Amino acid sequence: QKEVEQDPGPLSVPEGAIVSLNCTYSNSAFQYFMWYRQYSRKGPELLMYTYSSGNKEDGRFTAQVDKSSKYISLFIRDSQPSDSATYLCAMSEAGNTPLVFGKGTRLSVIA
Amino acid sequence: DAGVTQSPTHLIKTRGQQVTLRCSPKSGHDTVSWYQQALGQGPQFIFQYYEEEERQRGNFPDRFSGHQFPNYSSELNVNALLLGDSALYLCASSLVSLYGYTFGSGTRLTVV
Numbered sequence: 524q525k526e527v528e529q530d531p532g533p534l535s536v537p538e539g540a541i542v543s544l545n546c547t548y549s550n551s552a553f554q555y556f557m558w559y560r561q562y563s564r565k566g567p568e569l570l571m572y573t574y575s576s577g578n579k580e581d582g583r584f585t586a587q588v589d590k591s592s593k594y595i596s597l598f599i600r601d602s603q604p605s606d607s608a609t610y611l612c613a614m615s616e617a618g619n620t621p622l623v624f625g626k627g628t629r630l631s632v633i634a
Numbered sequence: 635d636a637g638v639t640q641s642p643t644h645l646i647k648t649r650g651q652q653v654t655l656r657c658s659p660k661s662g663h664d665t666v667s668w669y670q671q672a673l674g675q676g677p678q679f680i681f682q683y684y685e686e687e688e689r690q691r692g693n694f695p696d697r698f699s700g701h702q703f704p705n706y707s708s709e710l711n712v713n714a715l716l717l718g719d720s721a722l723y724l725c726a727s728s729l730v731s732l733y734g735y736t737f738g739s740g741t742r743l744t745v746v
Contacts (some may be wrong), residue, residue: 529676531674557734559737564739564740564742565739565740566638566724566735566737566739566740567724568737569734569735569736570741572733572734580737610678611677612685616746617674618666618732618733619728619730620680620690620724621679621682621692622667622669622677622679622735623679624676624677624678625676626674626675627674627675627676628677628682
């Protein structure tokens, strides 16, 4: 079993839809949870960052962490074609410890 | 303010050759980490440098080595290249006292 599991998709939705992305993990020592967006041939760009459990909202994006279930989610409201990218979840045990990534989910938002 | 700069952008090498990739961290950052991202996979941690020393290392063979210079820039060296080393190599910089990584756009290495 991999430390972080993420469905690679691809996921295709119409413009304006609510998108739900998620990851599960096995290492209970993870404390920091991140979502990165990666456009083709580019490096990952940090979208959301959460410490421990709870919810965090930033504009159209909401990140949720449920440590009891070892499950994290990213919701994108009113999705736009510009949201089309690969979304990577990442986790770490402490500050500046290595990030452990999921495989990434490829999302296409169709106009 | 420049972010993380990596060079070269692309390169093609032959099996058995050696390669050096370079990274300039974001201004103010003092820690550099390297990741390998194979096609269709998430990035995998190779190693991290702080104060010119390797602080942490992932599950990569000794063919992968690195260096950090006094100006915090870093190099990743890979010896005896294998076809399986073909990947996007990402550099991420951070400040040891704060949480948060900034990634560069990567170097795409193709081994033929």
